[in-house]
Amino acid sequence: METRSRNLxxxxxxxxxxxxxxxxxxxxxxxxFIDIHGNFSLINYQKFFTPVYLKMTLSxxxxxxxxxxxxxxxxxxxxxxxxxxxxKHLWLLLIIVPSWINLxxxxxxxxxIFGTFGFANxxxxxxxxxxxxxxxxxxxxxxxxxxxxxxFMILPIFNALDKLNPTFVDASRDLGASGWTTFWKVxxxxxxxxxxxxxxxxxxxxxxxxxxxxxxxxxxxxxxxxAVEQHFLVTQDWGMGSTIAVFLVxxxxxxxFFTGNRKRGL
Amino acid sequence: MKKLIQALVALFVVSFLLIFWVDKLNSxxxxxxxNTITVYNWGGYIDPTLIDQFxxxxxxxxxxxxxxxxxxxxxKIQQGxxxxxxxxxxxxxxxxxxxxxxxxxxxxSKIPNLKNIDERFLDLSFDPGNQYSIPYFWGTVGIAYxxxxxxxxxxxxxxxxxxxxxxxxILLVDGxxxxxxxxxxxxxxxxxxxxxDHLQEAKEKLEDLQPNIKGIVGDEISMLLANGEAAIGVxxxxxxxxxxxxxxxxxxxxxxxxxxxxxxxxxxxxxxxxIDGAHQFINFMLNAEIAAQNTDWVGYSTPxxxxxxxxxxxxxxxxxxxxSPELTAKxxxxxxxxxxxxxxxxxxxLQFKMHKK
Numbered sequence: 001m002e003t004r005s006r007n008l009x010x011x012x013x014x015x016x017x018x019x020x021x022x023x024x025x026x027x028x029x030x031x032x033f034i035d036i037h038g039n040f041s042l043i044n045y046q047k048f049f050t051p052v053y054l055k056m057t058l059s060x061x062x063x064x065x066x067x068x069x070x071x072x073x074x075x076x077x078x079x080x081x082x083x084x085x086x087x088k089h090l091w092l093l094l095i096i097v098p099s100w101i102n103l104x105x106x107x108x109x110x111x112x113i114f115g116t117f118g119f120a121n122x123x124x125x126x127x128x129x130x131x132x133x134x135x136x137x138x139x140x141x142x143x144x145x146x147x148x149x150x151x152f153m154i155l156p157i158f159n160a161l162d163k164l165n166p167t168f169v170d171a172s173r174d175l176g177a178s179g180w181t182t183f184w185k186v187x188x189x190x191x192x193x194x195x196x197x198x199x200x201x202x203x204x205x206x207x208x209x210x211x212x213x214x215x216x217x218x219x220x221x222x223x224x225x226x227a228v229e230q231h232f233l234v235t236q237d238w239g240m241g242s243t244i245a246v247f248l249v250x251x252x253x254x255x256x257f258f259t260g261n262r263k264r265g266l
Numbered sequence: 267m268k269k270l271i272q273a274l275v276a277l278f279v280v281s282f283l284l285i286f287w288v289d290k291l292n293s294x295x296x297x298x299x300x301n302t303i304t305v306y307n308w309g310g311y312i313d314p315t316l317i318d319q320f321x322x323x324x325x326x327x328x329x330x331x332x333x334x335x336x337x338x339x340x341x342k343i344q345q346g347x348x349x350x351x352x353x354x355x356x357x358x359x360x361x362x363x364x365x366x367x368x369x370x371x372x373x374x375s376k377i378p379n380l381k382n383i384d385e386r387f388l389d390l391s392f393d394p395g396n397q398y399s400i401p402y403f404w405g406t407v408g409i410a411y412x413x414x415x416x417x418x419x420x421x422x423x424x425x426x427x428x429x430x431x432x433x434x435x436i437l438l439v440d441g442x443x444x445x446x447x448x449x450x451x452x453x454x455x456x457x458x459x460x461x462x463d464h465l466q467e468a469k470e471k472l473e474d475l476q477p478n479i480k481g482i483v484g485d486e487i488s489m490l491l492a493n494g495e496a497a498i499g500v501x502x503x504x505x506x507x508x509x510x511x512x513x514x515x516x517x518x519x520x521x522x523x524x525x526x527x528x529x530x531x532x533x534x535x536x537x538x539x540x541i542d543g544a545h546q547f548i549n550f551m552l553n554a555e556i557a558a559q560n561t562d563w564v565g566y567s568t569p570x571x572x573x574x575x576x577x578x579x580x581x582x583x584x585x586x587x588x589x590s591p592e593l594t595a596k597x598x599x600x601x602x603x604x605x606x607x608x609x610x611x612x613x614x615x616l617q618f619k620m621h622k623k
Contacts, residue, residue, distance in 0.1 A: 036605045036606055036609055037605075037606075052613070052616065052617055052620065055620065056620065059620075108486075111486060111489075111490075115490075115493060115495050116493075116494065116495050117493060117494065117495075133434060133480075135481070135495070136480055136481035214440060214482070214483060214484055215483070215484075215486065217481075218437075218480065218481020218482055218483050219440060219481065219482035219483070219619050220481065220482075222616070222619055222620045227616065230612060230616065231612075232341070233335065233337050233338045233341060234335065234337045234442060234612055235337075235605075235608060235609050235612045236337065236340075236341065236605060236608075237605070237609050237612075240609075
């Protein structure tokens with residue numbers, strides 16, 4: 001009886017996974033072996049290992065890494081500070097609110113802010129630095145991406161810090177550890193899972209960002225996401241687009257594996 | 267757990283009520299079945315008051331959707347998720363769609379206003395006899411520039427863009443055919459060239475242009491140029507007209523080596539549910555007064571001879587938008603190069619985009 005009802009509960013889960021996870025991945029893998037003429041071939045994989053796509057993969061990685069690193073640098077202290085405030089959940093909510101606004105809208109807002117005659121340059125002018133080109137640079141791309149991803153990094157870190165039992169910190173201080181040592185030896189190891197899941201949530205989408213590369217970076221930054229978009233919409237070469245997607249899936253799986261909790265092994 | 271169930275039930279009830287409400291709203295406004303038509307057009311490509319007028323005159327309700335590239339439009343029509351009744355793709359896309367059997371033939375007897383169209387724009391190579399398409403607007407690709415920001419310099423040739431003192435001044439529209447096309451034109455090759463050596467040469471030449479390029483952007487190019495974000499843009503003639511509307515300082519020129527001549531035409535995709543309505547819409551848009559009003563609003567060049575007579579003299583004699591016969595002779599229409607060649611164009615375009623300054 002019990003196993004039967006458990007099996008019953010499994011149905012929605014299995015259906016969901018089969019329809020929306022396994023089928024799409026299989027379709028992508030299938031398409032990745034199809035060339036433009038609809039024949040089965042390995043040409044797409046061959047093409048992926050040409051300098052163009054390898055360079056693109058490397059640069060996607062590099063930008064995703066930078067975005068994740070800067071997001072972490074901003075998010076960890078913020079989350080730490082939030083847990084110390086009185087109305088922490090209210091403050092947290094305020095940080096999350098911007099993520100309810102449509103991404104495209106925020107990107108357009110930055111077009112105005114970073115423009116030659118925008119707010120950012122007006123400020124630079126006031127401080128006597130003079131107008132700089134901000135839009136369509138690596139800086140603007142990383143800045144806007146970091147801004148967009150920050151809430152996703154803060155949430156898991158905040159939860160980890162919030163769950164941290166304060167008596168551990170007290171004990172560490174009582175036993176004579178300095179604030180710095182307490183932080184590195186007690187707080188960081190106990191919240192590392194939050195950091196890991198935050199990094200996953202940021203790094204993986206950052207790897208395939210495509211809209212910002214055009215709007216904010218003026219196609220000065222080309223990521224794998226841009227190439228996937230182009231192959232599906234412009235070239236109609238679904239095979240090549242799928243091949244890149246397959247590599248993205250593989251890369252993500254590898255990242256999940258290395259940043260996952262491998263408690264059994266320890 | 268109890269709270270969770272309560273929340274779920276509340277969500278369900280709210281969603282249900284909303285659906286019911288939307289449905290009610292729709293039926294009260296007449297959005298149901300046979301009395302709507304879905305129009306799929308480029309963004310900002312119709313005077314919105316004309317849609318109201320059409321709805322009033324015919325009692326049909328128009329659902330208006332936009333796209334920003336021919337390829338995106340073709341993909342969406344092919345997938346068939348939405349039943350578009352009228353779409354307005356460009357000539358090479360129409361050629362491809364005819365080949366893929368995605369279009370209905372147009373019944374000319376239902377479009378009496380077809381007589382308003384200038385014969386120069388009928389029976390063109392991409393659709394002989396206009397079996398599948400009726401011209402909507404036409405135009406060119408050229409250079410829009412801001413003389414006040416550039417010390418009154420002029421542009422006559424594509425090669426002027428490569429000047430050393432134009433660092434970080436140029437915005438390009440993000441299109442493989444457009445960018446590769448002017449690269450080829452600057453070398454005096456045809457923009458339909460399929461010789462791989464020529465294409466490679468054009469790509470390398472374009473890579474040399476990189477230091478002068480500020481960004482490669484989409485529709486936001488008109489806003490950026492009007493705001494003076496950059497002094498030069500390689501754009502479609504209509505985008506240039508838009509910008510000049512906003513900022514009179516700008517100029518537009520079709521370079522002497524030649525450029526692209528394009529046509530956007532109205533077609534009826536195979537997904538259409540209201541074929542009669544589609545014909546009514548096409549005929550409505552060809553009406554002289556309607557077309558004149560639309561041309562005035564959109565700013566592209568109209569193929570409608572009767573409408574041109576209603577437009578101000580300075581509009582229709584403006585050689586920037588209605589080029590002289592000598593220049594027109596040098597303009598080329600994009601040919602459908604086939605998927606493989608298009609793939610090659612895009613591959614080179616991607617390499618060009620990845621080339622760092």
